[in-house]
Amino acid sequence: MTDYKYKYGHGYKEFSLPEEHVLGELKMKQMPPLENLKAAVLDALYHPIASAPINELVQPGMKIAFICNDSTRVANTHSFMPILVNEMNKLGVKDEDMHIVFALGTHRCMSHEEMVEQVGEDVAKRLKMYNSDCHVQDNFEYFGETEHGTPVWLNKHVCDAELVILTGTVVYHFFSGFGGGRKAVLPGVAAMETVRKNHSLMMSPEAKLGKLHGNPVYDDQVEGVRLFAKEHKMFLFHSILDAQKQFLKVFAGDWYEAHLEACKFVEQVYGVPISEPADVVIASCGGYPKDINIYQLQKTMDNAWCAVKDGGVIIILGECEEGSGSAALEKALEENPSPDAIKAELEKNFVIGAHKAFAITRLMKKAHFILVSALDKELAKKLLFESVDDVDAAMKLAEKYVGKDYKVLLMPQGSLTVPVLKK
CATH class of the missing domain: 3.90.226.30 (LarA, C-terminal domain)
Structure with missing residues (x-):
């Protein structure tokens, strides 16, 4: 035995x-965890995938919104958010010009204590934090409709930012292929009807684990986020963790291209x-x-x-x-x-x-x-x-x-x- x-x-x-x-x-797959998280984060920010480096995107005084995971998804946000926020300070962005929107999708709202636990006490004291409650329609702005008929309503707390930084992690997802990337926005900070219409595409046999292109759920999410991206600067920062919740690798850059690279890594691991x-x-x-x-x-x-x-x-x-x-x-x-x-x-x-x-x-x-x-x-x-x-x-x-x-x-x-x- x-x-x-x-x-x-x-x-x-x-x-x-x-x-x-x-x-x-x-x-x-056994891989060594990152030895120096701060060094890895900064390297990713200043040598991003398919994007200008962070110092060329960020300007002093600009308004920045961070989209962060809710309590149901583990990304060790509390470990990297202080590094990101402090770097924005160095680039001329004050704490009062940054805020956090939690990507709840259709999940319940988080308590203040849960928010603090997600991003860490230091960041929680310095930045305003908001739940994206999909049920409060007045909190969302309209960006058009996708080819699949999904009305794109996104939380106003990301709409009023000059730069939106998508944080999170990437794992396999059972009907949208992989998590992370565009999902921080849609469904993360989308209104209920937006999520409902998008998720209805999961009935397709092509909506499955590990499949992105040709998966109607993924394609629809990407199209919806592109409508938003026409008017907003976006930047991705994602971490990949092992089973012990240690950092294996971080990815930063273009919200679409950097996510695809992260997915390739997830497949290997x-x-x-x-x-x-x-x-x-x-x-x-x-x-x-x-x-x-x-x-x-x-x-x-x-x-x-x-x-x-x-x-x-x-x-x-x-x-x-x-x-x-x-x-x-x-x-x-x-x-x-x-x-x-x-x-x-x-x-x-x-x-x-x-x-x-x-x-x-x-x-x-x-x-x-x-x-x-x-x-x-x-x-x-x-x-x-x-x-x-x-x-x-x-x-x-x-x-x-x-x-x-x-x-x-x-x-x-x-x-x-x-x-x-x-x-």
Whole structure:
């Protein structure tokens, strides 16, 4: 037997498996973390990708807006924001001429304490901070409509800036290819109807993990951001982290081109080759906040799905201290308790939150999903999951589907790693 200890909420879950059943443990490519973050940040700012250096873009007295991640996405913003802000000061921009807009998309508003935690106490004391609340329509300005019919409404706190700096990170995304880049703006600081219309394109078979060009969600987001970029200077600063949340590399420059370069790096680091799919996949989201609720945990489901055989079992370790994370998700599954019913309803009337019900249930057509979770058992059942308290109980359930002669792939970094089947 081999012992394992995987992240779960703020702690861990421990379990053991017979060695002969384990095909392997899928982990990110090992790379040395950055030794000097400040030096790397400054080098990226002054030697950017497809852009003039920061000192040619920034002028004394100009107004700058930083778009920053909300609490559901880890970018170590608190580590690099002081460096960025201090550098703007050196270039002649005062603290009172800079502000932060948190890219909530359709997520809940952050408390002041959560904002401080994201950007650090020093920056939080010096710069004004705003939530981009997608529900307050008066807070958004209109920039036109995309070819897909998405009305582009963006938060006025980025519209009144002379330079918008997009901060964040890049990981694989289950229907828009990769996160980061244009997503800081759309959906990050977009109005609800903008997000709803854009995300409705996820119903396309081309809207999938790791695909950018030809993915209608991505193409629509880029077109929407280009409408904004016609009138606004933009600059990207993104960090790539490892599973221990250490900085591996930073990217800066043109909001479009620099993001593409970051995506190539993510493919090298997060993409993990496998020789064959497994009967059973055991995946940890990586603990809090990746497993804060079902809404966030779904990303790990998508990644693990890439490694399982048809008819196999995926066991997800996710505490879900905030439950489902979406009343709309719960309502959608209560009213349409099957994958086909969810799809049919969304094709008629696309609703944010309910779209996660589609994202979850479409995966269930291929594999059985078992949660090791603190989620209420009745709620789990309503969400079409089987839920147990530990991995041993999950494996006993799994054997009912795959028998006792099974092979397992393990994903301790399930929210980050994407299994890629060797051709």
